[in-house]
Amino acid sequence: MSSRHTLRRQxxxxxxxxxxxxxxxxxxxxxxxxGTLSESVVSGLTASAGRRSFPxxxxxxxxxxxxxxxDFQLALWVLYELHHRGLAGVDxxxxxxxxxxxxxxxxxxxxxxxxxxxxxxxxxxxxxSSEVATELRRMTISGTEPELPAFLAREASHDQFLDYxxxxxxxxxxxxxxxxxxxxxIGGGAKTALAxxxxxxxxxxxxxxxxxxxxxxxxxxxxMPTGLAxxxxxxxxxxxxxxxxxxxxxxxRRLRGAAAGHLAAFEATSSIPCRLIADGAERxxxxxxxxxxxxxxxxxxxxxxxVAITGLCGNLVDAEPDLAADVILxxxxxxxxxxxxxxxxxxxxxxxxxxxxx
Amino acid sequence: MxxxxxxxLEVTLCPGGPMLLRGATExxxxxxxxxxxxxxxxxxxxxxxxxxxxxxDSSHKAPRPAPDP
Numbered sequence: 396m397s398s399r400h401t402l403r404r405q406x407x408x409x410x411x412x413x414x415x416x417x418x419x420x421x422x423x424x425x426x427x428x429x430g431t432l433s434e435s436v437v438s439g440l441t442a443s444a445g446r447r448s449f450p451x452x453x454x455x456x457x458x459x460x461x462x463x464x465x466d467f468q469l470a471l472w473v474l475y476e477l478h479h480r481g482l483a484g485v486d487x488x489x490x491x492x493x494x495x496x497x498x499x500x501x502x503x504x505x506x507x508x509x510x511x512x513x514x515x516x517x518x519x520x521x522x523x524s525s526e527v528a529t530e531l532r533r534m535t536i537s538g539t540e541p542e543l544p545a546f547l548a549r550e551a552s553h554d555q556f557l558d559y560x561x562x563x564x565x566x567x568x569x570x571x572x573x574x575x576x577x578x579x580x581i582g583g584g585a586k587t588a589l590a591x592x593x594x595x596x597x598x599x600x601x602x603x604x605x606x607x608x609x610x611x612x613x614x615x616x617x618x619m620p621t622g623l624a625x626x627x628x629x630x631x632x633x634x635x636x637x638x639x640x641x642x643x644x645x646x647x648r649r650l651r652g653a654a655a656g657h658l659a660a661f662e663a664t665s666s667i668p669c670r671l672i673a674d675g676a677e678r679x680x681x682x683x684x685x686x687x688x689x690x691x692x693x694x695x696x697x698x699x700x701x702v703a704i705t706g707l708c709g710n711l712v713d714a715e716p717d718l719a720a721d722v723i724l725x726x727x728x729x730x731x732x733x734x735x736x737x738x739x740x741x742x743x744x745x746x747x748x749x750x751x752x753x
Numbered sequence: 754m755x756x757x758x759x760x761x762l763e764v765t766l767c768p769g770g771p772m773l774l775r776g777a778t779e780x781x782x783x784x785x786x787x788x789x790x791x792x793x794x795x796x797x798x799x800x801x802x803x804x805x806x807x808x809x810d811s812s813h814k815a816p817r818p819a820p821d822p
Contacts, residue, residue, distance in 0.1 A: 528768075529768075532768070532769065535814075536814050537814075537816070538816055539816055540815075540816055591793065591794060594793060595792055595793065595794070599792055599793055663814075666810060666811035667810075667811050667812075667814065667815055670804070670810060670811075693805065693810050693811070694792075694795075694796070694805060694808050694809070694810065695792065696811070697771060697796045697808070697809040697810055697811045698773065698792070698794050698795060698796045698809075700770075700811070701765075701767045701770055701771065701773055701796060702773070702794065705767070
């Protein structure tokens with residue numbers, strides 16, 4: 396596959412232009428397909444009307460482990476991108492094309508089942524808002540230091556650190572966009588809490604503090620591309636799964652409890668890792684913008700964690716007690732998939748220390 | 754701590770965690786240093802383990818070093 400070469404080529408081109416480009420906001424180019432499903436989606440999106448075909452039920456059912464299947468995750472990611480910034484060369488009306496939505500639904504059904512099978516839930520499940528808040532706090536306290544951030548803090552080389560940033564760019568360049576879909580589905584104190592978190596994520600009134608753009612500036616200062624395309628082409632199945640499960644929960648009103656729980660778990664496990672990653676960026680004398688991005692999240696996510704657990708999830712369960720189990724499901728899905736993705740990334744950084752430079 | 758003129762200042766204590774402040778404009782720490790508040794809500798450390806005092810950095814949740822034998 397050509398994807399590794401894409402990132403390297405863009406790295407050198409970006410360095411030539413001194414990394415001055417602004418974060419691109421338009422549609423990205425279509426990623427390189429890597430199997431039957433993503434090939435079917437990409438060719439379907441670019442075919443002329445009347446000649447389009449998308450993944451069929453039997454194509455999707457042939458996948459045995461969707462969480463770890465890069466082709467499956469890439470296909471779903473591309474379909475979700477139609478609901479965000481769109482894809483260059485793809486007709487915008489396809490966002491609501493019934494055939495395409497049918498294909499997306501087939502992928503989502505298989506993915507959601509796999510996620511539910513993967514996670515371990517507490518027994519008995521909490522039912523009240525205070526029980527949910529206590530369980531979220533219990534789930535997100537770790538007795539040990541997180542391995543991947545500790546590696547970045549103390550051991551990672553310059554190239555390994557950049558490889559980490561490239562892998563995580565698929566998430567950071569779209570930071571908090573998915574949760575905007577949750578806002579109209581909830582009300583009262585839960586809505587106020589989510590809006591408070593999102594206002595901070597989107598710069599608290601200052602465009603220069605938009606978190607996704609701070610990350611893009613950090614990439615630019617390192618001579619790395621700021622567009623998503625090359626990062627998606629290089630992203631691991633689990634990285635795409637981590638982003639896709641967030642979009643799945645936030646795009647479906649039915650799963651609003653899981654979307655809230657997912658955000659709470661994400662925020663509650665962000666601050667300590669970000670401090671370690673900032674330490675690593677300082678140790679490697681990386682540009683100030685790289686340190687800035689992670690330091691910003693040390694303080695911001697210490698706030699967001701509290702607002703998400705009590706304000707968002709607590710108020711949501713008070714208003715809709717039937718959502719308690721879904722809140723815990725969302726938190727468990729976040730922790731499980733993000734741990735799998737971090738373990739995979741750490742193993743790769745150790746096995747291929749020069750991957751991004753070679 | 755001081756509130757913006759005429760604004761409402763709200764303090765929320767989080768179980769086992771920090772103190773959230775909404776509406777504050779600055780915080781004076783134990784040594785008398787003033788820290789401007791630069792986000793709509795800030796979390797003040799209550800466990801005294803933060804490396805970014807007076808702000809919470811979630812150190813209250815960090816694994817504690819093993820006690821001396």
